[in-house]
Amino acid sequence: MEKQTLSFQAEVKQLLHLVTHSLYSNKEIFLRELVSNASDACDKLRFEALNNNALFEDAPNLEVRISYDRAARRIVISDNGIGLSAAEAIEHLGTIAKSGTKEFMSRLEGEQAKDANLIGQFGVGFYSGYIVADRITVESRRAGLAISEGVRWSSEGTGDFEVETITREARGTDVILHLREDEDEFLSTWKLKSIISKYSDHISLPVLMRKETWDAEKGENVISDEWEPVNKAAALWSRSKSEITDAEYKSFYEQLTYDQTPPLAYTHNRVEGRNEYTQLLYIPAKAPMDMWNRDKRGGVKLYVKRVFIMDDAEALMPVYLRFVKGVIDSADLPLNVSRELLQESRGVKAIREGSTKRVLSMLESLADSQDETSAAADKAKYAEFYKEFGSVLKEGIGEDHANQERLAKLLRFASTHADEGVSFADYVARMKEGQEVIYYITGDTLAAAKNSPQLEIFKKKGIEVLLFTDRVDEWMLSHLYEFEGKNLQSVAKGAVDLGKLQDEEEKKHAEEAAVGFKPTLDRLKKSLEGRAKDVRVTTRLVDSPACLVAEEGDMSGHLARLLKQAGHAAPASKPVLEVNAEHPLVRKLAAIGDGEARFDDLAQVLFDNALLAEGGQLEDPAAHVKRIQALILG
Numbered sequence: 001m002e003k004q005t006l007s008f009q010a011e012v013k014q015l016l017h018l019v020t021h022s023l024y025s026n027k028e029i030f031l032r033e034l035v036s037n038a039s040d041a042c043d044k045l046r047f048e049a050l051n052n053n054a055l056f057e058d059a060p061n062l063e064v065r066i067s068y069d070r071a072a073r074r075i076v077i078s079d080n081g082i083g084l085s086a087a088e089a090i091e092h093l094g095t096i097a098k099s100g101t102k103e104f105m106s107r108l109e110g111e112q113a114k115d116a117n118l119i120g121q122f123g124v125g126f127y128s129g130y131i132v133a134d135r136i137t138v139e140s141r142r143a144g145l146a147i148s149e150g151v152r153w154s155s156e157g158t159g160d161f162e163v164e165t166i167t168r169e170a171r172g173t174d175v176i177l178h179l180r181e182d183e184d185e186f187l188s189t190w191k192l193k194s195i196i197s198k199y200s201d202h203i204s205l206p207v208l209m210r211k212e213t214w215d216a217e218k219g220e221n222v223i224s225d226e227w228e229p230v231n232k233a234a235a236l237w238s239r240s241k242s243e244i245t246d247a248e249y250k251s252f253y254e255q256l257t258y259d260q261t262p263p264l265a266y267t268h269n270r271v272e273g274r275n276e277y278t279q280l281l282y283i284p285a286k287a288p289m290d291m292w293n294r295d296k297r298g299g300v301k302l303y304v305k306r307v308f309i310m311d312d313a314e315a316l317m318p319v320y321l322r323f324v325k326g327v328i329d330s331a332d333l334p335l336n337v338s339r340e341l342l343q344e345s346r347g348v349k350a351i352r353e354g355s356t357k358r359v360l361s362m363l364e365s366l367a368d369s370q371d372e373t374s375a376a377a378d379k380a381k382y383a384e385f386y387k388e389f390g391s392v393l394k395e396g397i398g399e400d401h402a403n404q405e406r407l408a409k410l411l412r413f414a415s416t417h418a419d420e421g422v423s424f425a426d427y428v429a430r431m432k433e434g435q436e437v438i439y440y441i442t443g444d445t446l447a448a449a450k451n452s453p454q455l456e457i458f459k460k461k462g463i464e465v466l467l468f469t470d471r472v473d474e475w476m477l478s479h480l481y482e483f484e485g486k487n488l489q490s491v492a493k494g495a496v497d498l499g500k501l502q503d504e505e506e507k508k509h510a511e512e513a514a515v516g517f518k519p520t521l522d523r524l525k526k527s528l529e530g531r532a533k534d535v536r537v538t539t540r541l542v543d544s545p546a547c548l549v550a551e552e553g554d555m556s557g558h559l560a561r562l563l564k565q566a567g568h569a570a571p572a573s574k575p576v577l578e579v580n581a582e583h584p585l586v587r588k589l590a591a592i593g594d595g596e597a598r599f600d601d602l603a604q605v606l607f608d609n610a611l612l613a614e615g616g617q618l619e620d621p622a623a624h625v626k627r628i629q630a631l632i633l634g
């Protein structure tokens, strides 16, 4: 192929502009990105060579070499990995903007973040070279291609790039950075070594640099021809736990995830027996921006005997644990395992179950820490975890029946007794004598749930009610019916039944009131025909005149609203209006003579107010306002 000049794709151009003009801090990460690409290229070769050993040619030892030339102001990152064909170079290094590009750019612009470190999270690492270089040349030959089919790609990172075919003996890729004027600090063995040990110590291949020795005659360090490894090159997880420090675990996490906030917790185990594998799993401290995307790639990498097999192996973690990051290294899966095979493999299923249990135990040991010295700190960590990931964990209630009980214990809620952190176990321990069920109410917001009229009698009697205000709660409740043998009961569904919590006298009084109120009830039913399924007297209200409840088995108003918001058709079930016969407003209503239009108006207002109080929306707000105004004017 003759030399061609091609244009970068528009998004790549924008990206390059931002990279060269906006990223000021953490410039050194360019080396991490390029070393990581080199290491990925070696992993890819190893993987492809499983089915075609000839790809190794005569260089089976995969490695990354870094060298620099002070006079020419150049740094070269070489690998003998898979390499690039000319077509791949054009595609991967210029024409196709990666999926993360847009998001990366919006973050840079949005938050005015100047931290180059962000770049690694978005899969656009190659371009980070332009932070320090004003020209990058890539020379490469793809494994398996003839030496005459090498490629040279070169660009100043502005509008376009050049590509041409070259003859290249060595398999793999050289990335040559021509440094910008003021970036000389990187032309130093010490500087480059220190960046590698900071970011790339755990890359599982050797990263080599030329040895520097002291030349007494010249009175300076000189670079020899001998190459030496500058990273540890030991997959951290394959070392024994006792040899690894907390700092090493944390720095490995950072390399794995590019997340600079230290993880909240981690677990590292070697599992022996029928399935042998090592797991090193982390719980991040902060939720990523795209956590709600259930199709998002998982965070666990699969290795087989330290050979990297694949990223984001979803088969290794259930979807509701998609926030977990780490590495699983199996000793007995076949090396050429495919994604399809992974889904079906029994060995993988066992790994997934084992890893799920590990993560749950890790969470339990924080939530329920009995550790003398760290219990308070652990519990605080759990609260932090729950704030970030609690809602995702709830998905497990419906998705992982085998662990439902363990998951239920890990849930935390608000209640009428505390605004956060209430577990089912706390609730059960505080249950009143004679109380048989766990009461809850769902609502759009904590304030709406807390002030719900349905709670009045419970508050008066000091009975705790759990307040479920998370969007997933309604869904979760359709999968969770009880906790340790105690049924969960909505206080907004069915007639209130306080069972043994209500004394005989109260019951008798309520029954009498209902009988005396019967004629008014009948009139109310007539007025509200088509809106209320039924109207009845209740004892659940203390201060409010009325409230809406769903009939047992019907959908709650809150769930119907959620479904509507999400664009689903909610079955049209009418609510029941419950009235407080003792309330002055209701008494006033009862006193209105037959046939007076005022009765109808007041009945509608009673209903609409009850709907508003539970966070519902009026179908005809103007009519409501009119009625209220008329009533005020008397």
Ligand SMILES: Nc1ncnc2c1ncn2[C@@H]1O[C@H](COP(=O)(O)OP(=O)(O)OP(=O)(O)O)[C@@H](O)[C@H]1O
Residues within 6 Å of the ligand: 033, 036, 037, 038, 040, 041, 079, 081, 082, 083, 084, 092, 093, 098, 120, 121, 122, 123, 124, 125, 126, 127, 173
């Ligand atoms: N040293 C290399 N050898 C072979 N291919 C490479 C090399 N460096 C980059 N590439 C190719 O260029 C593509 C783009 O690289 P870039 O760093 O921008 O993104 P990425 O590596 O896919 O994502 P991430 O940075 O998250 O690893 C890579 O996917 C790969 O196909």
